[in-house]
Amino acid sequence: MTNVEARPVLELSGVGKEFGAIRALHDVDMHVLPGEVIGLMGDNGAGKSTLVKIIAGNFRPTHGEIRFAGDAVHFNRPVDARAVGIEVVYQDLALADNLTAAANVFLGRELKRRFGPLALLDHKAMAARALELFGELRSETRPDDLVRQMSGGQRQAVAIARTRLSNARLVMMDEPTAAISVRQVEQVLGLIHRLKEQGVAVMLISHRMPDVFAVCDRVIVMRRGEKRADKPIHETSPEEVTALITGAKEAA
Amino acid sequence: MAMPLESPITFSNVGRIRWWQRGIFASQTGYVLLALAVLLVIMHFASPYFFTEGNMQNVAKNFSFIAIATLGVTFVIITGGIDLSVGSMMCFSAMIASMVMTELSAPGSPLVHMAADGKTVLANVPGLILLMSILAGLGVALVVGLVNGFCIAVLGLSPFVTTLGMLSIVRGLGYVVSNGRGSFPGGPDADYFYALTSGDVLGVPVPFIYLVILALAMAVVLHHTAFGRHVFALGGNEKAAELTGIPVVRVKIEVYVICALAAGLQGIIISGWLGSAPANMATSYELNVIAAAVIGGANLAGGIGGPLGAIVGCVLLEVIRNGLVLAQVSSYWQQTLVGVIIILAVLVDRIRSRMT
Numbered sequence: 001m002t003n004v005e006a007r008p009v010l011e012l013s014g015v016g017k018e019f020g021a022i023r024a025l026h027d028v029d030m031h032v033l034p035g036e037v038i039g040l041m042g043d044n045g046a047g048k049s050t051l052v053k054i055i056a057g058n059f060r061p062t063h064g065e066i067r068f069a070g071d072a073v074h075f076n077r078p079v080d081a082r083a084v085g086i087e088v089v090y091q092d093l094a095l096a097d098n099l100t101a102a103a104n105v106f107l108g109r110e111l112k113r114r115f116g117p118l119a120l121l122d123h124k125a126m127a128a129r130a131l132e133l134f135g136e137l138r139s140e141t142r143p144d145d146l147v148r149q150m151s152g153g154q155r156q157a158v159a160i161a162r163t164r165l166s167n168a169r170l171v172m173m174d175e176p177t178a179a180i181s182v183r184q185v186e187q188v189l190g191l192i193h194r195l196k197e198q199g200v201a202v203m204l205i206s207h208r209m210p211d212v213f214a215v216c217d218r219v220i221v222m223r224r225g226e227k228r229a230d231k232p233i234h235e236t237s238p239e240e241v242t243a244l245i246t247g248a249k250e251a252a
Numbered sequence: 253m254a255m256p257l258e259s260p261i262t263f264s265n266v267g268r269i270r271w272w273q274r275g276i277f278a279s280q281t282g283y284v285l286l287a288l289a290v291l292l293v294i295m296h297f298a299s300p301y302f303f304t305e306g307n308m309q310n311v312a313k314n315f316s317f318i319a320i321a322t323l324g325v326t327f328v329i330i331t332g333g334i335d336l337s338v339g340s341m342m343c344f345s346a347m348i349a350s351m352v353m354t355e356l357s358a359p360g361s362p363l364v365h366m367a368a369d370g371k372t373v374l375a376n377v378p379g380l381i382l383l384m385s386i387l388a389g390l391g392v393a394l395v396v397g398l399v400n401g402f403c404i405a406v407l408g409l410s411p412f413v414t415t416l417g418m419l420s421i422v423r424g425l426g427y428v429v430s431n432g433r434g435s436f437p438g439g440p441d442a443d444y445f446y447a448l449t450s451g452d453v454l455g456v457p458v459p460f461i462y463l464v465i466l467a468l469a470m471a472v473v474l475h476h477t478a479f480g481r482h483v484f485a486l487g488g489n490e491k492a493a494e495l496t497g498i499p500v501v502r503v504k505i506e507v508y509v510i511c512a513l514a515a516g517l518q519g520i521i522i523s524g525w526l527g528s529a530p531a532n533m534a535t536s537y538e539l540n541v542i543a544a545a546v547i548g549g550a551n552l553a554g555g556i557g558g559p560l561g562a563i564v565g566c567v568l569l570e571v572i573r574n575g576l577v578l579a580q581v582s583s584y585w586q587q588t589l590v591g592v593i594i595i596l597a598v599l600v601d602r603i604r605s606r607m608t
Contacts, residue, residue, distance in 0.1 A: 078494075078495055078497070079497040082497060088495075090495065092491075093492075094489065094491060094492035094495045094496065095489065095492055096484065096485040096488030096489040096492050096493065096555070097488055097489065098484060098487065098488035098555035098556060099481070099484055099485060099488055103481060103484075103485075107481070107485055107492070107493070107496040107498065108482075108493075108496035108497040108498045109497075110478040110481060112478065118477075119477065119478070120472075120476045120477060121475075121476050121477060121478065121481065123476075162496075
């Protein structure tokens with residue numbers, strides 16, 4: 001499935017994070033290959049979110065090094081991570097619900113047309129591109145509808161469509177299937193496959209075991225701020241992963 | 253799991269929202285506009301004087317006197333902020349503008365050189381003193397706006413507290429620079445000044461013309477530029493705006509600067525109409541301005557608002573005021589009624605959003 005010779009798109013070595021006296025993350029080593037889908041699992045407080053936020057540039061790690069496509073990177077803000085090609089779909093989706101779907105997809109990177117000294121929004125082009133993206137996601141979402149009036153699945157589609165605008169090389173999804181219908185879960189998993197086909201690495205943070213086993217190549221289990229397992233999906237089982245998450249099994 | 257890409261998307265489960273349930277038809281601005289139309293019809297039958305040319309000019313002029321500042325404060329309200337310092341700002345800008353105008357025109361002022369004919373050098377260029385004094389008035393507004401924006405966006409102070417403090421600071425500065433006496437536009441350019449602020453063009457009061465131009469500019473900025481979109485995004489979900497890389501701090505500072513400049517310009521225009529800038533000018537105008545914005549549909553929680561709503565709110569307030577005068581109702585009722593309308597307007601919108 002995965003190309004073992006390929007250079008990792010993301011490499012973490014010895015990454016740790018402390019908040020005052022609390023050790024949220026300790027000595028995490030991991031790598032992600034292009035086109036690989038990694039399931040990141042763990043109970044609440046296991047350090048998943050902290051890890052994701054470090055990779056996304058929300059926090060700076062206290063220890064360790066992050067390499068992206070071979071180069072050491074230091075992110076001060078989420079924008080820095082995005083600039084190199086890391087996109088995040090946040091659990092609360094980070095949508096402005098007073099704006100339309102298209103406006104949200106293009107938020108912060110609006111398409112403009114020049115009229116002399118004025119740069120005005122190119123509403124047509126943005127709506128057309130957004131409709132294309134929603135089509136790819138098989139989501140019945142109209143670009144000019146307000147996000148406020150949308151279903152959970154449509155909101156998810158808007159948030160995911162946003163990551164497809166740039167040429168992201170790593171997309172991290174925080175619980176993308178937590179709040180949507182069964183049919184839409186299929187769509188989201190389908191999208192993850194599509195990202196993979198295009199060589200985009202995906203990190204799926206999820207509590208839903210079936211989803212992780214349906215799309216992931218490899219699963220990483222976190223517990224108490226440490227990486228406890230890092231296994232190809234076909235060498236493990238939902239039972240083993242559950243045991244690792246709860247601590248019934250210490251490491252694998 | 254391969255997905256066919258080429259087949260076009262169909263909307264089998266997602267209906268299109270009807271035209272009368274979206275856009276202006278489903279907004280508070282729409283309802284208030286309707287209420288205003290009804291009110292105008294009632295006024296027409298209630299008083300024969302209402303639709304006379306003189307009265308219409310009067311109404312247009314009066315609502316223009318708060319509407320420009322309302323446009324400015326609407327920017328701030330859309331981002332979810334508030335600016336309470338607009339009333340003081342109007343006074344201070346007007347005062348600085350007229351003081352600079354008088355100062356630059358006065359022979360013997362230490363700042364200006366005398367020409368051979370006994371006038372100051374600046375006075376020999378028509379309009380130059382006027383230009384400099386208006387720029388001075390707007391300049392102090394710019395500084396106040398920057399300070400407001402800096403405290404709110406960079407230091408993270410609450411907009412309410414910051415601008416409440418600024419209300420007092422700016423009003424106080426107005427008393428300090430004028431010794432509480434107020435100031436008058438003077439010198440050779442005073443006539444230009446009056447023509448530009450309280451004159452009319454073909455029967456249309458000039459403040460109304462400025463208002464229309466600024467409102468159109470605001471509509472373009474809000475709906476057709478990236479800045480406008482970011483203003484709405486900030487009010488809708490500030491965290492999302494931050495995460496998507498919108499320069500939140502810069503946008504916030506910019507809206508407070510816009511608001512202060514609008515208030516400053518408004519103050520300068522009012523002083524032209526009054527013929528002076530007294531130190532207690534525009535006291536508590538911030539309440540009228542914010543009330544007009546809210547009646548017109550700007551949401552204090554952020555994310556909603558626009559120039560049409562701002563103007564509709566101002567017109568409604570002025571028509572009611574004018575109507576009460578024509579109906580010979582004691583003008584003390586005015587404030588009470590304005591309060592009732594604020595609550596009614598918001599209530600109607602709440603009922604509507606419950607129903608859908």
